Amino acid sequence: MIFGSPKIEEDEILEVEAVMRSGWLGTGPRVAQFEHEFGLYRGAAHAVALNSCSAALHLSLLASGVGSGDEVITTPLTFCATANAIIHTGATPVLADIDPDTLNIDPAQVRAKLSKRTRAIVPVHFAGRPCEMDELMSLARQYELKVIEDCAHAIETQYHGQNVGTIGDFGCFSFYVTKNVVTGEGGMVLARKEEDAARIKVLGLHGMSKDAWKRFGDEGYKHYYVVEAGFKYNMMDLQAAIGLKQLARVEVYWQRRKAIWKRYGDELADLPLALPPKPAPDTRHAHHLFNVQIDAARCGISRDDFLNAMTAQGIGVGVHYLALTEHPYYQQNFGWRPEDTPHATRVGRRTVSLPISAKLSDQDVGDVISAVRLILEQHAALASAAPC
DSSP: OOTTOOOOOHHHHHHHHHHHHHTOOSSSHHHHHHHHHHHHHHTOSOEEEESOHHHHHHHHHHHTTOOTTOEEEEOSSSOHHHHHHHHHTTOEEEEOOBOTTTOSBOHHHHHHHOOTTEEEEEOBOGGGOOOOHHHHHHHHHHHTOEEEEEOTTOTTOEETTEETTSSSSEEEEEOBTTSSSOOBSOEEEEESSHHHHHHHHHHTBTTBOTTGGGGGSTTOOOOOOBOSOOOBOBOOHHHHHHHHHHHHTHHHHHHHHHHHHHHHHHHSTTSSOBOOOOOOTTEEOOOOOEEEEOOHHHHSSOHHHHHHHHHHTTOOOBOOOOOGGGSHHHHHHHOOOGGGSHHHHHHHHHEEEEOOOTTOOHHHHHHHHHHHHHHHHHHHHHHHHSOO
């Protein structure tokens, strides 16, 4: 069982074939349609498709005016792309530790990290649970900061009746192969302001003037002008073709993951695991990840030995995430240390993500539960049999 294996149906295959036969493989009409339909789904007027969420974060930061000498506050419990996007603008990432109960960035820690150089906040809706956006937006208004929401896990997530990705100035989404909507590789930016979306579109295609992708269309060649030194961040029609069919089933897939999440919670509740926090009231959890925490003292097995044992049972698992303060690059360049973010460090050393793809059958889910139970029960028996 491969961790995060996506559910691909015949509709996607036929749509990709249609794109191949059309001759227009790169950025074109299907990308425009995907932008439109994703914007409708999220209730956003301005959507720009790109080749990754990493690109979306980078360009959103640039559109926010973030640059050399600035600081951007984010969470230590995230994929490296969140911090790297900040670094690529020339700014410095500053880590605010997580709330140990929600695993999301702690607004109190954000406030403690504010400085005269702070320009923006990048909250990550970890595992699909929304951050405390009321408190973060209050800080942003008070200190005139931009908010770029990292929604890589949170396509379906809502917070107090609002779709995440539309609360801050920008929302950045991922369509990577393990995500809730997949295009293979791909991302999307939702922008509050039309001018910001227009600039991101230009920056995402070499800095060429608006609608440069139409230059080879049926209406004849169109000249373009390079107005900024941009990037090769555009999405292809081949990717958008998959995304359009995936988006049509996003709610069906969410319901399936929700059912798997509940079954895991019910059938693993009696084990010495820390289970993920329950969804908060007046929110919608995307159920993107189901993380358990393996405490060696309670479980009789270390996290890494548990990972190996699951793999030996044929169950693919993940780690989301080792805290950013653990990685050599950031330690060497920013002086970060694990003790700087104690909550994220503790979670990062214990966390394991169990499979929760909509592709899983009931039998697959049962196999995961059986493997977890077998491993923990075996180690509990060994621990009780060991001499004192």
